[in-house]
Amino acid sequence: EAAVTQSPRNKVTVTGGNVTLSCRQTNSHNYMYWYRQDTGHGLRLIHYSYGAGNLQIGDVPDGYKATRTTQEDFFLLLELASPSQTSLYFCASSEGLRAETLYFGSGTRLTVL
Amino acid sequence: EQQVQQSPASLVLQEAENAELQCSFSIFTNQVQWFYQRPGGRLVSLLYNPSGTKQSGRLTSTTVIKERRSSLHISSSQITDSGTYLCAKNTGYQNFYFGKGTSLTVIP
Numbered sequence: 001e002a003a004v005t006q007s008p009r010n011k012v013t014v015t016g017g018n019v020t021l022s023c024r025q026t027n028s029h030n031y032m033y034w035y036r037q038d039t040g041h042g043l044r045l046i047h048y049s050y051g052a053g054n055l056q057i058g059d060v061p062d063g064y065k066a067t068r069t070t071q072e073d074f075f076l077l078l079e080l081a082s083p084s085q086t087s088l089y090f091c092a093s094s095e096g097l098r099a100e101t102l103y104f105g106s107g108t109r110l111t112v113l
Numbered sequence: 114e115q116q117v118q119q120s121p122a123s124l125v126l127q128e129a130e131n132a133e134l135q136c137s138f139s140i141f142t143n144q145v146q147w148f149y150q151r152p153g154g155r156l157v158s159l160l161y162n163p164s165g166t167k168q169s170g171r172l173t174s175t176t177v178i179k180e181r182r183s184s185l186h187i188s189s190s191q192i193t194d195s196g197t198y199l200c201a202k203n204t205g206y207q208n209f210y211f212g213k214g215t216s217l218t219v220i221p
Contacts, residue, residue, distance in 0.1 A: 033209075042213040043156075043199070058208070088153065100161040101146050102201075102209060107155065 003027060006091050006105035013081050014113050021076040021108050023091030031094045032074040033102065034058075034066060036087040043090070049074060081112045116140055117202055119212035126219050132187040134215045136200035144203035145176050145183045150214070151196045159198075160185070190219045 003026045013019050025032060033048040045058030047066035055066055063085060065077040078085055088109050092102040120135045136145070147159040160167050162174040162183060176183040183200060197214040204210065 040213070043201075043211040045208060048208070090156065092156075100144070100203075101158040102156075103158070104156040107153070109153070 004091055004093055004103050004105040006089075006108050008108060009106070010109045010111075012111045012113065015082055017078075017081045017112070019078040019081050019110065021078075021089055021091075021110070023074045023076075023105055024072050025074075025091075025093040025103070026072065027093065027103070028071060029093035029095055029103070030071075032068060033092045033094075034064070034074070034076045035090045035092065036060065036085075037090060037107075038087050046076065078110075081110075083112045086110060086112045116210045117200060117212035119198075119200060119215050121215060122213070123216040124218070126190050126217070128190060128192055128219055128221055130190055130219075132185075132190055132194075132217060134185040134187070134198050134200075134217075136183045136185070136212055138181040138183075138202055141178070141181060142202035142204075143178055145174075146201045146203065146209070147172075147174055147183075147185050148199045148201065148211075149196055150199060154196075156199065187217075190217075192219045192221065195219045 005024050007022045034046040035043045037043050044060045048056050049068035068074045090107050091105040094102050116139050118137045143163045148156045150156045160174045162176045166175045171188045173186040199214040201209045201211045
């Protein structure tokens with residue numbers, strides 16, 4: 001079973017604050033993803049990466065940066081957090097180009113006051 | 114455009130009843146995945162079903178590519194089946210599009 005670990009589990013910040021969400025996967029998957037989940041919208045892709053140093057833009061990238069430092073580690077950065085970024089964030093990973101499934105972390109609940 | 118539509122949005126069953134969840138796609142896909150999620154919890158892969166019928170325990174998925182739809186049948190529901198069921202399609206470019214999910218509540 002693929003292991004994807006996210007931290008922190010919960011985070012509260014203020015408008016304009018800096019936030020970094022961390023994700024580590026331990027199965028040497030090539031692809032990693034950041035999603036946000038909101039009521040009424042479902043899961044939406046923010047950024048994804050297919051290897052260290054690579055970054056691809058997803059469907060809702062505005063206000064977010066991401067960095068893939070190693071095969072295992074993928075970070076999501078909110079440099080000027082806004083209340084609209086209050087959400088449940090999931091990291092996921094997958095194997096090859098036509099992966100059958102995604103392996104998800106437990107999520108980070110972010111509240112921006 | 115909502116590429117993946119799920120119905121019903123919510124469903125309440127009594128224990129031991131069967132559930133039928135539907136997923137339809139606005140654009141052709143041959144990569145369909147069903148996930149399960151407890152409230153606020155991790156998503157767990159249930160079934161990968163690109164076409165035809167696939168079964169895993171009490172779960173049966175049927176995907177009809179030319180009709181751009183997939184279904185998930187849960188037989189003999191249990192209280193622990195409560196949660197949200199999401200279907201997703203893989204565009205083939207490593208981007209999974211998700212439906213908004215069906216919230217299932219199983220009561221005694």
